[in-house]
Amino acid sequence: xxFLDINNATKAYGSVEVLHKVDISVEEGEFLVLVGxxxxxxxxxxxMIAGLEEITTGEIAIKGETxxxxxxxxxxxxxxFQSYALYPNMTVGQNITxxxxxxxxxxxxxxxxxxxxxxxxxxTQLLNRKPGQLSGGQRQRVAMGRALxxxxxVFLFDEPLSNLxxxxxxxxxxxxxxxxxxxxxxxxxxxxDQIEAMTLSTRIAVMNGGYVQxxxxxxxxxxxxxxxxxxxxxxxxxxxxxxxxxxxEGDRAMADITQGEGTVSLAMTNAGPRLxxxxxxxxxxxxxxxxxxxxxxxxxxxxxxETIQARIDVTxxxxxxxxxxxxxxxxxxxxxxxxxxxxxxxxxxxxxxNMEKAIPFDPKTENRIA
Amino acid sequence: MSVASSDSAVRMSRFTRTLIYLFLLLFALFYLLxxxxxxxxxxxxxxxxxxxxxxxxxxxWTIEPWLAAWSTAQIGVEPTGLRPYFWNSIKxxxxxxxxxxxxxxLNGYVLxxxxxxxxKILYGLxxxxxxxxxxxxxxxxxxxxxxxxxxxxxxxxxxxHVVYGxxxxxxxxxxxxxxxxxxxxxxxxxxxAGFFRIFWRIMLPSSGPIIVVCVIWQFTNIxxxxxxxxxxxDFDSQPMTVALNNLVQSSTGVKEYNVHFAGAILxxxxxxxxxxxxxxxxxxxxxxxxxxx
Numbered sequence: 001x002x003f004l005d006i007n008n009a010t011k012a013y014g015s016v017e018v019l020h021k022v023d024i025s026v027e028e029g030e031f032l033v034l035v036g037x038x039x040x041x042x043x044x045x046x047x048m049i050a051g052l053e054e055i056t057t058g059e060i061a062i063k064g065e066t067x068x069x070x071x072x073x074x075x076x077x078x079x080x081f082q083s084y085a086l087y088p089n090m091t092v093g094q095n096i097t098x099x100x101x102x103x104x105x106x107x108x109x110x111x112x113x114x115x116x117x118x119x120x121x122x123x124t125q126l127l128n129r130k131p132g133q134l135s136g137g138q139r140q141r142v143a144m145g146r147a148l149x150x151x152x153x154v155f156l157f158d159e160p161l162s163n164l165x166x167x168x169x170x171x172x173x174x175x176x177x178x179x180x181x182x183x184x185x186x187x188x189x190x191x192x193d194q195i196e197a198m199t200l201s202t203r204i205a206v207m208n209g210g211y212v213q214x215x216x217x218x219x220x221x222x223x224x225x226x227x228x229x230x231x232x233x234x235x236x237x238x239x240x241x242x243x244x245x246x247x248x249e250g251d252r253a254m255a256d257i258t259q260g261e262g263t264v265s266l267a268m269t270n271a272g273p274r275l276x277x278x279x280x281x282x283x284x285x286x287x288x289x290x291x292x293x294x295x296x297x298x299x300x301x302x303x304x305x306e307t308i309q310a311r312i313d314v315t316x317x318x319x320x321x322x323x324x325x326x327x328x329x330x331x332x333x334x335x336x337x338x339x340x341x342x343x344x345x346x347x348x349x350x351x352x353x354n355m356e357k358a359i360p361f362d363p364k365t366e367n368r369i370a
Numbered sequence: 371m372s373v374a375s376s377d378s379a380v381r382m383s384r385f386t387r388t389l390i391y392l393f394l395l396l397f398a399l400f401y402l403l404x405x406x407x408x409x410x411x412x413x414x415x416x417x418x419x420x421x422x423x424x425x426x427x428x429x430x431w432t433i434e435p436w437l438a439a440w441s442t443a444q445i446g447v448e449p450t451g452l453r454p455y456f457w458n459s460i461k462x463x464x465x466x467x468x469x470x471x472x473x474x475x476l477n478g479y480v481l482x483x484x485x486x487x488x489x490k491i492l493y494g495l496x497x498x499x500x501x502x503x504x505x506x507x508x509x510x511x512x513x514x515x516x517x518x519x520x521x522x523x524x525x526x527x528x529x530x531h532v533v534y535g536x537x538x539x540x541x542x543x544x545x546x547x548x549x550x551x552x553x554x555x556x557x558x559x560x561x562x563a564g565f566f567r568i569f570w571r572i573m574l575p576s577s578g579p580i581i582v583v584c585v586i587w588q589f590t591n592i593x594x595x596x597x598x599x600x601x602x603x604d605f606d607s608q609p610m611t612v613a614l615n616n617l618v619q620s621s622t623g624v625k626e627y628n629v630h631f632a633g634a635i636l637x638x639x640x641x642x643x644x645x646x647x648x649x650x651x652x653x654x655x656x657x658x659x660x661x662x663x
Contacts, residue, residue, distance in 0.1 A: 050556075050560060052556050073561065078560065079556075079557065079560050081556070081557060085553040085554045087571075087572055089575035099560070102561050102562035
C-alpha cells in the first residue's frame with residue numbers, strides 16, 4: 001500500500017466509460033507524471049484524485065484512507081490549474097491565504113505562512129497586486145504559492161506550464177523540479193508534453209484512450225516501451241518504426257529491411273527468445289533517431305553496432321544536432337548525427353545503427369516482443 | 371479640398387465629415403424636441419400655454435408648476451401632489467430590483483457552475499418569462515395575490531415585479547457566468563469554500579458590469595410599469611406612473627398643462643438619472659454578456 005492509491009478506478013459518463021480500471025500506487029515523495037494525448041483521460045484521473053469528479057467504480061485512497069465521496073477541501077490536497085485560476089478580485093496575498101481563511105486558520109498564522117511561501121517563491125514584492133497586473137510567470141508562482149501554503153499531502157498539477165512561452169516553460173520546469181527536491185512532497189502532474197514528463201518525473205504513467213499503457217520510471221518507459229503507442233509518443237523526434245522480416249539464422253534472429261531495390265540485414269542481438277518464433281513473419285522494428293548516427297558519433301559502449309549505406313534525402317541542421325532523413329523499409333527514417341557531421345542531401349553515407357537499442361514489436365497486437 | 375487618401379478606409383474628406391455631423395445634429399434635435407417642449411412648458415404660467423405658442427420660451431419664468439406637481443396638485447380626489455406616490459414607487463422599485471438581481475445572479479451561478487440533469491431545459495423555461503406578455507398574467511396573478519393576502523399592497527407589487535424580472539436577470543447572469551472560468555470555482559472548492567461563500571467571495575465581486583446592466587434594466591422596467599400598478603395597487607400603494615395618469619386624467623377643473631408637463635418629467639427623472647450615472651457600464655456589460663454567452 002502506498003501513499004496515494006488508485007485501485008481499479010473507472011470513470012463513466014452514462015454508459016460511456018472514459019477511464020478503464022486504473023491501478024496506480026504512488027509512494028510518499030514520488031513525482032508521478034500522467035502523460036498522453038488530449039482526451040486520454042489524464043485530466044479526468046487528476047480531477048478524480050482532487051475530488052472534482054466522482055469515481056464511478058474502484059477506490060482512491062490517500063494515506064490509507066479512502067477518498068471516495070470526500071469533499072475536495074477535506075482531502076488535504078492542493079491543485080495548480082492550467083489557467084492558474086487566481087481569484088481576479090483578490091490581491092496576491094489574499095489569493096494565497098484564501099484556503100487557510102476558509103479552513104479557519106487565525107490571521108496571524110495565515111500571514112506568517114503567506115510570508116514564508118512568498119519568500120520561498122520570491123513574490124514578496126507582489127503580495128499587494130491583483131492577478132491582472134502580473135505576467136504569466138508571476139501568476140504561475142502565485143498559483144504554486146497558493147498550493148504550497150496549505151502544506152498538503154498531495155500536490156496536483158494540471159498542465160501548469162502549457163500557458164507559458166517556450167523559454168519560461170523550461171525555467172519553471174527546473175524550478176518545479178527544485179521545489180520537489182527541496183520539499184520532498186508527493187506530486188501528481190498532468191501534461192501532454194513528453195519532455196516535461198521525462199525531465200520531471202520519478203515515474204511516468206503513459207495514458208491513451210482511457211487506459212494506462214505503461215507505468216514505469218522515465219528510463220523504463222524510454223528504453224523498453226511496452227507497445228508501439230508508448231514508443232512513438234515518448235521521444236522527439238519520435239521513434240522510427242520500420243517493417244522488418246525475421247529470419248532465424250542459427251542461434252540468432254536477423255531482421256531484413258528493404259532499402260531501395262535491395263535489403264539490409266540487421267542481427268537482433270538484444271531481443272528476447274520469443275523473437276525466434278516470428279521466423280518468416282514481418283514485425284515492426286523500432287529504432288530511435290539517436291541510435292542511428294554517423295559512424296564517428298556512435299555509442300562507444302554499445303556491444304553491437306551495424307553499419308549500413310544509405311542515401312540521404314533531407315538534412316535538418318538543428319544547431320546541437322543534425323537530423324537527416326533517409327528511406328528504410330519503404331518509409332522515412334530519421335537519424336541523429338553530430339552537429340558538424342558533413343552530410344548533404346543526395347549523398348550516400350555510412351550510418352551506424354546501435355542494435356542494442358532496437359526494439360521489436362508485434363505489428364498486430366502492437367506490443368513489444370519481449 | 372478633398373484630402374481622402376487611399377491608404378486608409380477610415381479617413382474621410384472634410385465634406386463627408388461635415389455632412390455626417392449635420393445629420394447627427396439634425397437627429398439629435400429631432401429627438402430632443404419633445405424634451406424641449408416639456409421643459410419649456412413646465413416653466414410657464416398656464417395662461418401662456420393656453421394663449422398660444424407651445425414652442426416659445428416662457429415670457430415669465432416660474433417653478434410654480436413643479437412645486438404644484440410635487441406637493442399640491444389634485445391626484446384623484448386628494449390634493450397631495452405626486453410626492454407620496456414617488457415614495458411608493460421607490461419603496462416598490464428598490465426591493466424589487468435588489469431581489470430580482472440577486473435571485474438572477476444565484477440562478478445564473480447554479481445554471482452554469484452547478485449543472486444538474488435538466489438544467490438546460492429549466493433555463494429554457496425560465497427564458498419564456500421574458501416573452502410572456504403582461505396582460506396574460508393579470509388574472510392568475512390577481513388570484514395569487516388574493517390567496518397570499520398581498521393584494522393591494524407594496525409587497526404584493528414587489529412580488530409581481532420580482533417574479534416577472536427573474537427571467538431577464540437569469541438570462542443576463544447565466545450568459546455572463548457561462549464565460550466565467552469554471553476552474554476558479556474548482557480552485558475555491560479545493561480551498562474549502564462552500565456554495566454561498568464561492569458566490570459571495572468569488573462570483574459576485576467579479577460581476578460588476580452585468581449587475582449594472584441588470585439593475586438599469588430592472589429599474590427602468592419596474593419604475594415605468596403602469597399596468598401592474600394600476601391593476602394590483604391600492605390607493606396607498608399606487609406607484610408614480612398611476613398617479614401621473616390620475617393627475618393628467620382628472621376631470622374636474624381646468625387642465626393645468628404646465629403642471630402635467632412638470633409631473634411627467636418628475637416621473638421620468640429617476641430612470642434618466644440611473645442611465646446618466648451607470649449608462650457607460652450598460653453597453654459594456656451588455657456586450658460582455660451577449661458576445662461570450
